[in-house]
Amino acid sequence: MSQPLHRRTVLQCLVAAAASTAFGCHDDELPVEDGRPYFPQSVASGDPRALSVVLWTRVVDPERPDADIALTLVVARDEAFQHRVLEKAGLLARAANDHTLQVKVTHLEPRTRYYYRFIIEKEGQRLGSPVGRTRTAPAYGANAPVRFAVANCQDFRGRYYNSWHRLLQLDEDLDFVLFVGDYIYEADSSAVPSPDPARVVRFSDPGSALPRDLGGGRGELVAQSLSNYRDLYRTYRSDPFLQRVHERYPFIVVWDDHEFSNDCWDAHATYTDGRTEELQPERRRNAELAFFEYMPLDTTEAPAGVLDPEGLPRYPDTRIWRDFIFGKHLRLLVTDYRTYRPDHLIPEDAYPATVAMDAAVLGSLGIAGAFAADAFAYVNIDEFPAQQAVLRGAYVQLAVGAGLTAEAAAARAAALVRGNLALAYANPVLVAAAQPGAGPIDPAGKPRGLAFVHLGKQELFSSIGARNVVIKDTFDVYAAWRYATSGGGAQHALGEAQEVWLMGLLREGASTQTWKVMASSVSMTSMIWDLRAKADVEPPTVRNRYYFSVDQWDGFPDKRNALLAALRERTDGHGLVVAGDIHAAFASVEQGVPCLTAPAIASTAVQEEAGEAVEAAGFPPGSAVYRYVVTEQEATFREGNPGIAFVDTNAHGFTVLEVGPEEVKAAYHLLPSSEVRVDYSARPEELAARFSRSDFHVRPGGTIDAA
Structure with a gap:
């Protein structure tokens, strides 16, 4: 502009x-x-x-x-x-x-x-x-490899920048450092x-x-x-x-989110x-x-x-997306995921019982049979005034406990506890209330639909079931429907102008560089916990597939797949995504596109963050859920996404890439997360000994092999 x-x-x-x-x-x-x-x-x-x-x-x-x-x-x-x-x-x-x-x-x-x-x-x-x-940068036609480091997420508070110290020790011959957010x-x-x-x-x-x-x-x-x-x-x-x-x-x-506000969207x-x-x-x-x-x-x-x-x-006129040409082999496409993206698909304040896709919608999509179980039954609660009153009272109690005034809570209850509500949420509340004449409602003969509770939403005001830990299979159905009925707008993470720019650079003949590397602040690697076959997980209702975070690209699955298809098809197999945000190291192939996620410089490793969240949800260390989701987190991610070639969820560090005519080399330099609170500034030899390195070759057509 x-x-x-x-x-x-x-x-x-x-x-x-x-x-x-x-x-x-x-x-x-x-x-x-x-x-x-x-x-x-x-x-x-x-x-x-x-x-x-x-x-x-x-x-x-x-x-x-x-x-x-x-x-x-x-x-x-x-x-x-x-x-x-x-x-x-x-x-x-x-x-x-x-x-x-x-x-x-x-x-x-x-x-x-x-x-x-x-x-x-x-x-x-x-x-x-x-x-x-x-x-x-090298001249446009220079036939020379390009080397750069990818870094992100450098929380300063109570932590030390041992990863930056290590990069300086290595004295790498780099063309630049790519920092993909949370500076x-x-x-x-x-x-x-x-x-x-x-x-x-x-x-x-x-x-x-x-x-x-x-x-x-x-x-x-x-x-x-x-x-x-x-x-x-x-x-x-x-x-x-x-x-x-x-x-x-x-x-x-x-930038990513913390340069403004955690998990932000738009303003x-x-x-x-x-x-x-x-x-x-x-x-x-x-x-x-x-x-x-x-x-x-x-x-x-x-x-x-x-x-x-x-x-x-x-x-609202910001533009920081831009591209760089480094010689004959690298075109770097730096994208902005935060500024133009819409809200998360599941509202944090969603009433869990609210039906998002009713029987008519499921029928029109030809998928009603997949949701025939009683767990998906719903009723028009307006036809059950006694139960509606109990549910509104429960809503007010929960909302006031969450910090709303009684007046504000009552207004929300009146607006939300109405119309089609899922019995999977309503009936347990009615049973707990034990009010005469307002008992649970029999699901027999009732219509079936998808409510927010079926996507993982259990509480009124929470990131769980909204931005984090959502049930994958039902979320994918809901996301696809929202994508189709909004003309893609519900998942338009890059915004219209930026996506036109990106697609223009990926069109045939737009760039002669060998590799097109898309820099994304958030990871493209799909991070899934698959607990469906874990017989020791209790209660059985927890045995689902979950997206760990839908604040990243997993939250916009249809748009993600469309972008990956463009990177795969318009680059002759020479597309690559580099990212950060999730405080873990990943190398995976997604829809035929290699995706490399660099670990955090200093921010809390995702394994530690997941442990805190799982405990808060009522699954302490020793429980099966804690074991699969925290202790064995890396194995669980691999089971949930077979495209993952490498994962380390308990380390800090950075990734060094070398882009050449035949392949991209990636070296992950990793430091155990426990070392982030240790000052090694006067002990460089000890610091060097605590780092490990994992090397990979990324080849055209979407393959990642260990070196």
């Missing part, structure tokens, strides 16, 4: 024109002294292309906290800055942008390493930032105690943050204001290992699971501006010079 130019943008464009042509080295200039204290977040580079790259820094001057600060940028071919290609003074790190500065440098050479630094002048001294190193987590450290005060997140203006009730008397503050989000980036970028990785490699970054948060309305457009815009200020991005392929974060479109 075009944006109107204002005076500030025009001035910056003038500076940009000068920056792209200013060269020179002066023999009589003052030496550059170490000025690291003035650059507390160091330097970074990003979005490398064959002829350009974006360079970034943040500068602070305690004597001028509210003033714009002039900097000089120097770029050279050598670390000693003897062979300079650019030197430009008078670049302003503006107070309005938290004293961050991004400069796009153009007219560079392909596949060339450059060194850069920013300089501030103070009292006759020239004080330099740490020296950054970056590299441009920050939006919360402070209230709910995550840390014995190390250096690994704590605090807001400088806590009064502008949003309180979040975690239940059980626990709470935390989550970022809401621009100041809050800036605090997060400042804190995360204070880590010395993350700084050094940014100093060494250019990054290509896309909606999900903290209250439907108890309150959580449309927060201003909060979303604040989150985006801080992201644009702190990430070196070239989302609009802007001209050379200073880039203005405030000049970028923000919600």
Whole structure:
């Protein structure tokens, strides 16, 4: 979308024109002294292309906290800055942008390493930032392999960036680092105690943050204001290992949910699971501006010079999806899963008894016979006023217990406890209430349909049965029906414009690069718990197939299959998906397309998260459910999805890919999750010994083989 130019943008464009042509080295200039204290977040580079790259820094001057600060940028071919290609003074790190500065440098050479630094002048001294190193992409036709690391999910609170430390130890010869989301987590450290005060997140203006009730008397503050989000980036970028990785490699970054709000969609948060309305457009815009200020991005392929974060479109006009060409063999398609996606298909506040697909719908689809059992019986509860009154009373009691006022609970009960309701939910409530004249309703002769309870929804306000742990087989039926009746809109995760862009790049003749790699913030690997044949699982009603998380692509199964088909068919078998989000390492083939999911840098491993969830659901360690879903989680995932070639759900780390003409090599570097709270900064040899490595070959046509 075009944006109107204002005076500030025009001035910056003038500076940009000068920056792209200013060269020179002066023999009589003052030496550059170490000025690291003035650059507390160091330097970074990003979005490398064959002829350009974006360079970034943040500068602070305690004597001028509210003033714009002039900097000089120097770029050279050598670390000693003897062979300079650019030197430009008078670049302003503006107070309005938290004293961050991004400069796009153009007219560079392909596949060339450059060194850069920013300089501030103070009292006759020239004080330099740490020296950054970056590299441009290979020329379009260059027949050379491309190597990059995939990383994601780096919770800072009480954790150490041992994975970044290990990447630095390896000193990999990388073209870039692809970070696929959750660069920050939006919360402070209230709910995550840390014995190390250096690994704590605090807001400088806590009064502008949003309180979040975690239940059980626990709470935390989550970022809401621009100041809050800036605090997060400042804190995360204070880590010395993350700084050094940014100093060494250019990054290509896309956001996931935590850069704004957990499990978000559009501008909606999900903290209250439907108890309150959580449309927060201003909060979303604040989150985006801080992201644009702190990430070196070239989302609009802007001209050379200073880039203005405030000049970028923000919600609802945001666009961060973009593509990169690296030589002859890689076209990287960076997608945005969060900004345009619709709500989760099962509402968090869905009344479990509500019938979503009635007998007429099932009949029209020709599948009524599959749901003939009494478990799928429903009635029009309006025809049973005594039972309806009991169910409404139970709803009010549950809703008030969940935090609603009595008035709000009564209003919801009146709106929801009506019409077609499933007896699978209603009858147990009626039995428990034991009200004379309002007993359970006989399912004999009643119509059959699918209600939210049949999809796994058991509680009024919960992510379980909505975003997590849904019954796969019934969910797939419901999802397909919603997909068909909405013209695909119910599962349009990428939004119309982005999908048109993506399909255009995948069309025949649109790109000559050997491999088309789609970067997705959330995993394409289908993660299924199949408990159907587990005779020791109690109660028997739990013996189903479950999607572990429908916040990721499993939640949009029909759209997922359509995208995978396009990647498979339009790339001559040379399509690949790389992703993150789930805090586990996966390599799988989905619908003929290899899908690689990198483990988290530092966030809680999925095995630990699943253990907490399963215990909270009433299945303690020692129970069969806990054993299959937690203790034997990896085997259970493999049983549920035979396409999984590799899985590790209890490790942190990163994945290094090498894309060549014949195959893609993938190396998973993994650290046991128990080590994330151990500081190895002074013990590099011990850290190296605790990492393991698993290597795979990805070949055309959708095969993944262990090396």
